Amino acid sequence: MTRHALVALIISALVVAAPLAQKNAPAKPGGNAKLDALKQEAVADVESRTQFAQQMVDQIFSYGELGFQEFETNRYLIDILKQNGFAVQEGIAGIPTAFMATWGSGKPVIALGSDIDCIPQASQKPAVAWHEPMIEGAPGHGEGHNSGQAVNITAALAVKKIMEREKLPGTLRIWTGTAEELVGTKAYFVRAGFFKDVDIALFTHVGENLDVSWGERAGNGLVSVQYSFVGETAHAAANPWRGRSALDAVELMDIGWNFRREHLRLSQRSHNVITDGGDQPNVVPRTASVWYYFRETDYPHIKELWETGDTMAKAASMMAGVDLLPTKVLGSAWPQHFNKAVAETTWANIQKVGLPQWSDEDQQLAKALQKELKNPRAEGLRTKLSDGLQGPVRENTGGGSDDIGDISWNVPTVTLRYPSNIPGLPGHNWANAISMATPIAHKGVIAGAKVQAMTLLDLVSRPELVEQAWKYFKDVQTKETKYEALIRPQDTPAIWLNKATMDKYRPEMKKYYYDPSRFKNYLEQLNIKYPTVRTTAP
Numbered sequence: 141m142t143r144h145a146l147v148a149l150i151i152s153a154l155v156v157a158a159p160l161a162q163k164n165a166p167a168k169p170g171g172n173a174k175l176d177a178l179k180q181e182a183v184a185d186v187e188s189r190t191q192f193a194q195q196m197v198d199q200i201f202s203y204g205e206l207g208f209q210e211f212e213t214n215r216y217l218i219d220i221l222k223q224n225g226f227a228v229q230e231g232i233a234g235i236p237t238a239f240m241a242t243w244g245s246g247k248p249v250i251a252l253g254s255d256i257d258c259i260p261q262a263s264q265k266p267a268v269a270w271h272e273p274m275i276e277g278a279p280g281h282g283e284g285h286n287s288g289q290a291v292n293i294t295a296a297l298a299v300k301k302i303m304e305r306e307k308l309p310g311t312l313r314i315w316t317g318t319a320e321e322l323v324g325t326k327a328y329f330v331r332a333g334f335f336k337d338v339d340i341a342l343f344t345h346v347g348e349n350l351d352v353s354w355g356e357r358a359g360n361g362l363v364s365v366q367y368s369f370v371g372e373t374a375h376a377a378a379n380p381w382r383g384r385s386a387l388d389a390v391e392l393m394d395i396g397w398n399f400r401r402e403h404l405r406l407s408q409r410s411h412n413v414i415t416d417g418g419d420q421p422n423v424v425p426r427t428a429s430v431w432y433y434f435r436e437t438d439y440p441h442i443k444e445l446w447e448t449g450d451t452m453a454k455a456a457s458m459m460a461g462v463d464l465l466p467t468k469v470l471g472s473a474w475p476q477h478f479n480k481a482v483a484e485t486t487w488a489n490i491q492k493v494g495l496p497q498w499s500d501e502d503q504q505l506a507k508a509l510q511k512e513l514k515n516p517r518a519e520g521l522r523t524k525l526s527d528g529l530q531g532p533v534r535e536n537t538g539g540g541s542d543d544i545g546d547i548s549w550n551v552p553t554v555t556l557r558y559p560s561n562i563p564g565l566p567g568h569n570w571a572n573a574i575s576m577a578t579p580i581a582h583k584g585v586i587a588g589a590k591v592q593a594m595t596l597l598d599l600v601s602r603p604e605l606v607e608q609a610w611k612y613f614k615d616v617q618t619k620e621t622k623y624e625a626l627i628r629p630q631d632t633p634a635i636w637l638n639k640a641t642m643d644k645y646r647p648e649m650k651k652y653y654y655d656p657s658r659f660k661n662y663l664e665q666l667n668i669k670y671p672t673v674r675t676t677a678p
């Protein structure tokens with residue numbers, strides 16, 4: 141977004157906000173007292189489901205499944221939702237490990253989502269404040285995606301009980317952010333029409349604080365593309381002139397990209413891995429593939445990066461004398477933009493709930509890990525909410541992505557962040573898994589579920605809120621920017637990804653699946669003392 145556009149956005153947001161604030165402020169006596177009482181009831185109900193939420197967090201942690209292979213996680217969640225009266229559509233949008241669960245009827249339709257997949261090579265013993273994999277090389281929840289569904293489902297069950305009794309109209313949907321680490325599915329959910337009748341999307345993601353924001357969020361959107369080349373084999377020593385190396389094309393493309401990198405915008409991020417680099421050195425590689433993420437702050441710049449990549453792949457194939465196969469899009473994400481009215485409502489509820497009470501043990505684990513990672517200040521867990529509701533990013537210098545961006549450009553959306561992780565970690569790393577099956581994660585989830593339950597009650601009790609959300613969405617957010625999917629008509633979900641890795645590790649991982657019928661929590665099952673911290677310097 142240009143500075144002009146940003147200023148225009150802020151001004152128009154203020155214009156929209158002014159009349160809304162008047163509408164919001166004076167609570168009708170009686171009207172809001174009832175809502176407040178229902179909220180209090182929901183908060184108490186969430187609190188009473190602490191064990192239910194803890195089991196869900198620990199169970200999904202123990203499954204540790206990579207994107208598109210979340211079969212155990214999916215089955216587990218579907219069973220819970222069915223037992224609780226939800227109708228579940230399984231395998232939606234051609235993705236075996238995705239579902240859309242529905243309960244209730246009529247308006248508003250509120251869709252609660254959260255990611256479920258984990259990170260390669262992030263296997264880690266929970267509550268141990270140094271790198272100690274449960275299984276060397278195996279995947280693990282090094283982003284905390286084992287916790288978000290517990291936030292949503294715990295909140296939804298508390299609110300569902302109230303909606304049934306009070307006969308409040310409304311439909312609750314619960315859906316999976318399948319393969320988020322591959323930004324692999326949400327654009328397909330949109331394309332398949334799963335958000336067409338949704339009024340509001342409430343997304344949850346693990347964080348270091350209880351937080352929400354509106355407007356353009358810092359970070360990038362992206363397209364994820366695989367380039368595959370085909371040459372000809374030959375004896376690499378006897379007749380190398382008879383061969384054409386597909387790996388040469390991959391290397392030439394990577395060299396070209398790394399030279400071009402100097403002349404790209406500062407906000408871009410691009411990275412690649414070679415997924416096929418040939419078979420063995422004495423056989424000229426007939427096939428080779430390289431997989432790129434092209435990240436930028438807006439749709440036109442993502443497209444521009446992608447075209448540059450396509451040109452380089454073509455040029456590299458010409459240099460190497462090999463063929464470039466039709467490219468495959470393996471994932472995509474729009475930059476994220478969150479709704480003002482929904483964020484304000486959520487923020488008001490965050491202030492009422494506040495941060496969890498951390499125990500000495502919680503802080504001890506956090507500080508020990510921060511020290512282990514050589515953080516200059518080992519400050520422990522957050523004990524203060526942010527100063528105020530965060531608005532649009534001032535200058536977007538780029539960063540990570542989440543395909544919730546695609547949802548956020550189709551329906552008013554916010555992401556609630558809840559404090560189940562330790563501040564100052566690298567992300568996509570074993571360190572981010574350490575707190576995720578401990579009291580830190582469990583308390584953070586309960587705090588998040590309380591906020592989510594209160595926001596749900598706001599949305600089903602105050603139809604004007606949904607109107608305000610759509611007014612912002614139509615008159616401000618999408619006034620000039622229209623959603624166009626990055627996925628092309630010929631693209632389909634990359635559901636084959638990660639299969640080989642999970643096939644390799646799953647048999648060993650199965651031995652560590654959490655059994656709540658025998659153990660109070662996962663730490664008890666693993667026989668890990670809470671917290672396990674170094675007594676001497678590393």
Ligand SMILES: [Zn+2]
Nearest residue numbers: 255283320345
């Ligand atoms: Zn994530």
